[in-house]
Amino acid sequence: MSSRKDWKDICAEKRKAQSAAIPPEWIIQPPPESQSLVLDVPAQSGLLTERELEITETTDVDLILQKLRSAEWSSVEVTTAFYKRAIIAQQLTNCLTEIFVERALQRARQLDDILRETGKPVGPLHGLPISLKDQFTMKGLETVMGYVAWVGKFADKDSVLVEILYECGAVPFVRSNVPQTLMWGETYNHVFGRTTNPYNRKLTPGGSSGGEGALLAMKGSPLGVGTDIGGSLRIPSAFCGLYTLRPSYERLPYCGAVNALEGQESISSVLGPMANSMSGVKIFTKAIIDAEPWTRDPLVLRKEWSEKEYRLEYHGGGKELCFAMLWDNGVVRPHPPLQRAMEMTKAALEAAGHKVIDWEPHRHLEIYKNAETIFVADGGHDYRVQCELSGEPLIETMVPPTDAHESTLSEPFVKTLVGEAARLGAYDLWQLQKEKRELRKSHLDHWERTVSRTGTGRPVDAIISPAVAYTAVPHGLNTDSFYTTLCNALDYACTVFPVTFVDPKLDRPLPPHKFHNHEDEAIHQLYSTDLFAGCPVGLQLIGRSQEEEAVIAMTEIVDNALKAARKRSNGS
Amino acid sequence: MSSRKDWKDICAEKRKAQSAAIPPEWIIQPPPESQSLVLDVPAQSGLLTERELEITETTDVDLILQKLRSAEWSSVEVTTAFYKRAIIAQQLTNCLTEIFVERALQRARQLDDILRETGKPVGPLHGLPISLKDQFTMKGLETVMGYVAWVGKFADKDSVLVEILYECGAVPFVRSNVPQTLMWGETYNHVFGRTTNPYNRKLTPGGSSGGEGALLAMKGSPLGVGTDIGGSLRIPSAFCGLYTLRPSYERLPYCGAVNALEGQESISSVLGPMANSMSGVKIFTKAIIDAEPWTRDPLVLRKEWSEKEYRLEYHGGGKELCFAMLWDNGVVRPHPPLQRAMEMTKAALEAAGHKVIDWEPHRHLEIYKNAETIFVADGGHDYRVQCELSGEPLIETMVPPTDAHESTLSEPFVKTLVGEAARLGAYDLWQLQKEKRELRKSHLDHWERTVSRTGTGRPVDAIISPAVAYTAVPHGLNTDSFYTTLCNALDYACTVFPVTFVDPKLDRPLPPHKFHNHEDEAIHQLYSTDLFAGCPVGLQLIGRSQEEEAVIAMTEIVDNALKAARKRSNGS
Structure with missing residues (x-):
């Protein structure tokens, strides 16, 4: 045992190697640590040329792809532009893990050559740089996934997603940070440290796909891939003002990617795109499915x-849709900006000729508890096994040791026991799965019964709800995932889309309501316009299982309705 | 405890009630118990009119439905004909559980009335009597599923399948026998007793959908619904000369049906049709999917x-397909009639312009062991819970107490421990599921690699293999399910189709080969032309996951090729 390297030394060496992978000319003069908002730094840094700024500010992935296909932009210049900006994002928010500039540029050159020689793009994602959460194994690279023991584990092959991305002509160009165990809605681990939110670095970007969240908010990538088992795509998307799709179980290929709780199949983690536009979400999803991943x-x-x-x-x-608004799930009431976002969305949809009724919450807490109990059916054994390999401690809180925000909100609402004594048997797990089936049937029937209230002859087409009850919170305070876990447990396809930003003038604190529980009260008390001013406010659109195509189309409708409303309001 | 009724009394009362449900005029003079083959009894019994014989001898479900839609045959007369024949089958093979003649006829009358009044059939299955394995709950009826404790459990609603069948215009008309626990490839329980094979009552019809197997072989139903978690549709179909489809997990609606090991989701049980024609298999599958069961x-x-x-x-x-023949999976070598059936199928397919290459077995025993270990992850706790409710003992062998056939083949090959000490933890189950994923990936890659051998530019289109290594065996000797479990573990869509019958002249015993293991040797020694003469010989066609439509189409191609070959051989 004495020969085992100290885990802290392993972390230090890995961080050093990571820094060394950054081209020295891409190091910027950083703003003071006290500067919360860092979104403007790339434009001000002087590192990006005007053309590189134009490229990276293009949020419509369809447009980027058009310019790549027509060779108006080369893949090398697009990849270089986003890589430079990603490295700036790294210096500001600590969002990256693996950095491999030359490898990515070589790939981009190859694609440029093929297009020049054949006149044909390689595939639907020709030339597009794509960032990947630190789970998507690439041949020859390490996949650390937040565990010290995984430093030095070099993959001998690509994960299936990466194989397909290459065949589609994409340029996987950087990997992004995650929390230890992946089972947190924030992003901190011993190897790479903490990722911060570029809208306010005192706040978390969410997690577990929080590296992608910060990176994309910085426009350091046109398209990222994350994963979601309880909200890990949607929480960072909501906290960072992004679009995402959480597809249903097994619609997109997870095979060959590493994961936490491997073999846990009751509630499967899924992968999905994150982007600054719905076009990115659609193009990615269609391209991967068209590749026949099965x-x-x-x-x-x-x-x-x-x-x-x-x-x-x-x-x-899609002509006269009926949406249902989930104003409050009966567990935690959303903060004022979320309520305003829902009002805005309702008004925008009604103005666009759609109908919006209220969603009646149905067994949310039961569904949440069932899911949380399943996730720790092994009493946390899987986590301990990985930690013990290196000797690093299991992280038990995301609250920073210094500069922690004071709050009563630092304990998860549903206390899920982690420890050998809490390990369940296979039979117990079967009973939880049986209960989950019953809950899914009950919720489906509840949804079907809305046919009597919609006036369209159909049940509600989609539910619109918060993704999280609040906008980005101080590090360590995102302890629960009530609004997201519902969709993982019931396997509803869903998206997140940005609506607005916290506006201290419009989003005044509300007087206390009759609290649902302690968590609800703590969240109510947490709200402060000073703390959250300027934060993105996103909502979730929830469809049925395996309804990815419809959920994307309906989110486009909502997004367009919001854009039209914004235009009207700016024009008036 | 003294107030608890003796479980044997409960069984006796239930049997008495079952007998009382049979119209006295449908009781036949039974042949002597020693008569093995009873397929001809319905025609000789005098109970069925000529028209009823014509109806029940019609194996093409499409033709029956045409005649029902055109009112050439009424639903009442079709239902009556099949019901009478089902009751004869019951008296010969003990294949039924719930009998509800008046309820079924009332439903048939209702359908006849609607067709007469509106000129329109109710749905794609208008007027068709359908038999159901004793899992598909129907409002107001008991669902015993082979457990004494479940006698007297009257359902307060229909299972989803039954709801859809009603909407499709079908007449659910009888339920069929299963083994206690459902986890046997034979059909015996304390409540209803043992079901026998009408081709030879000394042999098992297989299981767990063995009631359906015997009933359909007797032509006591035009279409049956069974379930399959390790071969429970395919074993009885092979042993009874029937067609079936084992669809992939969750393609057809199991919700609301009762089941063993409820909540076990690693390898899900699925439901599927059993029939005397492929038309029945296709019509059922399409009708249920068209009803949007999701x-x-x-x-x-x-x-x-x-x-x-x-x-x-x-x-x-489908023009030039390439099939791969699995002659021997390396665990147990198929009996001579199975080998001849494969030779016949290969020749028929080649004559029809298709290609047949050899399938190279890939990790069969590993896959089998993984699945068997998952099935008893609870150490049999689920079974014991159900047995203890009534006090009935857990059945540990299917060998009859008297008249057992002598054989060394009475112990399962892979000893799966059942007992409290053998209960696994949730974490252990996750590891098994992780192993299963790896096995599925490995087998898929193996299949994809066949592209180099087919000459079609595609991997092998389907595998053809035995469903079981032997034809129907004496009661108690069907201990394993090597050839079927593969598809449950890998979730491959597959069918069974009949090929021929055991012919003592053609199917001579073979000299001993180098045995793979003890089980292989015991199975080799079991073969005897006297014992198996006249038994149906079926094969399995294996496609990919969620490829139900293609697997049905390819089985039609194989079936037609075999029929054409038969015609040629009869003509020559």
Whole structure:
């Protein structure tokens, strides 16, 4: 045992190697640590040329791809531009893990050559740099995934997603940070440290795909891939003002990616895109499904991308939709900015000719508790096994040791026991799964019964709800995931889309309501316009299982309605 | 405890009630118990009119439905004919559980009335009597599923499948026998006793859908529904000369049906049709999927019936297919009749312009062991809980107490421990699930690599293999399920189709080969032309996950090729 390297030394060496991978000319003069908002630093840093700023400020992925296909922009220049900006993001928010500039540029050159020689793009993602959460194994690179013991584990092959991305012509160009164990809604681990939110570095970008969240908010990547088992795509997307899709279990290929709780299949983690536009979300999802991933990943559903479902043929052609607004799930009441975002969305949809009714919450707390109990059915054994390999301690709080924000909100609401004594048996797990089936049936029937209230002849087309009850919170305070976990447990396809920003004038604190529970009270007390001013406010659109195409199409409708409303309001 | 009724009394009362449900005029003079083959008894019994014989001898479900839709046959007369024949089958093979003649006839009358009044059939299964394995709950009826404790449990609603069958215009008309625990490849329980094989009552019809197997072989039902978690549709179909489809997990709605090991989701039980024709298999599957079962069963895949996949567009349009024959999986070598059936099928397919290459077995025993270990992860706790409710003992062998066939083949090959000490933890189950994922990936890659050997530019289109290494065996000797469990573990969609019958002249015993293991040797020694003469010989066609449409289409191709070969051989 004495020969085992100290885990802190391993972390220090890995961090050093990471720094060394950054081209020295890309090091910027950083703003003072006390500067909270850092979104403008890339433009002000002087590191990016005007053209590089133009490229990286282009949020419409469809437009970037058009320019790449037409060779108006080369892949080398697009990759270089985003890489430089990603490295700036890294210096400001600590969002990256693996950095491999030359490898990415070599790939980009290869794609440029092929396009020049053949006149044909390699695939639907030709030339596009794509960032990946630190789970998507790439041949020859380490995949640390927040565990010290995994430093030095070099992959001998690409994960299936990466294989397909290469065939689609993409340029995987950087990997992004995660929390230890992946099972946190924030982003901190012993190897790479803490990722911060570029809207306010005192706040968390969320997690577990928090590296992607910060990176994309900084426009350091046009398209990222994260994963979600309880909200890990949606929490950072909501906290960082992004679009995302949480697809249903096994629609997109997870095979070959590393994961926490491997073999846990009651509530499967899924992968999905994160972007600054819905076009990125759609293009990625369609490209991966069109590649017939079921020929490489035995768990992926053999279900083609359906234009019929994207045209909303199961939803009356999308002409007069009926949405249901989840104002309060009866567990925690959303903060004022979320309530305003829902009001804005309701008004925008009504102005666009759609209907919005209220969603009646149905067994949210039961569903949440069932899911949380499943996640720790092993009493945390899986986490301990990984930690013990290196000797690093299991992280028990995301609250920083210094400069912690004072709050009563630092304990998870549903206390899930972690410890050998809490390990469940296989039979107990079967009983939880049986209960989950019953809950899914109950919620489905509840949804179907809304047919009597919509006036469209159909049940509610989609639910609109907060993704999280609050906007980005101080580090250590994002302890729960009530609004997101619902969709993981019930396997509803869903998206997150940005609506607005916290406005101290409009989002005044509300007087105390009759609190649902202690958590609800603590969250109420946490709200402060000073703390949250300027933070992005996102919402969640929830559809049915395996309804990715329809959920994307409906989110486009909502997004366009909001944009039209914004235009009207700016014009008036 | 003294107030608890003796479980034997409960069984006796239930049997008495079952007998009382049979109209006295349908009681036949039974043949002597020593008569093995009873398939001809319905025609000779005098109970069925000529027209009833014509109806029940019609094996093409499409033709029956045409005659029902055109009112050439009324639902009442079709239901009556099959019911009478089912009751004869019951008296010969003990295949039924719930008998409810008047309820079924009332439903049939209602359908006849609607057709007469509106001129329109109610749905795609208008007027068709359908038999159901004793798991598919129907409002107001008991669902005993082989457990004494479940006698007297009257359902307060229909299972989702039954709801859909009613909406499709079907007449659920009888329920069929199963083994205690459902986890046997034979059919015996304390409540209803043992079901026998009408081709030879000394042999088992297989299980767990063995009641359906015997009933359909007797032509006592035009279409049955069974379930399959390790071979429970395919073993009885092979042993009884039937067609079946084992669809992939969650393609057809299981919600609301009772089951063993509820909550076990690592390898899910699935439901499927059993019939005397492929038309029955196709019509049922398409009708259920067309009913959009995902709006009622939250676990069912949102995947429409795909005519594109049925036209075999992923298989070159079905014009020049390449099948791979699994002659021997390296665990147990199939008996001579199975080998002849494979030779016949190969020749028939080649004559029809298709290609047949050899399948190289890949990790069969590992896959089998993984699945068997998952099934008893609870150490049998679920079984004991159900038995203890009534005090009935857990059945530990299917060997009859008297008249047992002598054999060394009475112990399962892979000893799966059942007992409190053998209960696994949730973490252990996760490790098994992780191993299963790895096995699925490995087998998928193995399959994809066959592209180098097919000459079609595609990997092998389907595998053809035995469903079981032998034809129906004496009661108690069907201890393993090597060839079927593969598909449950890997979730491959597959069918069983009949090929021929054991012919003592053609199927001579073979000299001993180098045995793979003890089980292989015992199975080799079991073969005897006297014992098996006349037994049906079926094979299995294995496709990919969620490839139900293609697997049905390819089985039709194989079936037609065999029929054409039979015609040629009869003509020559």
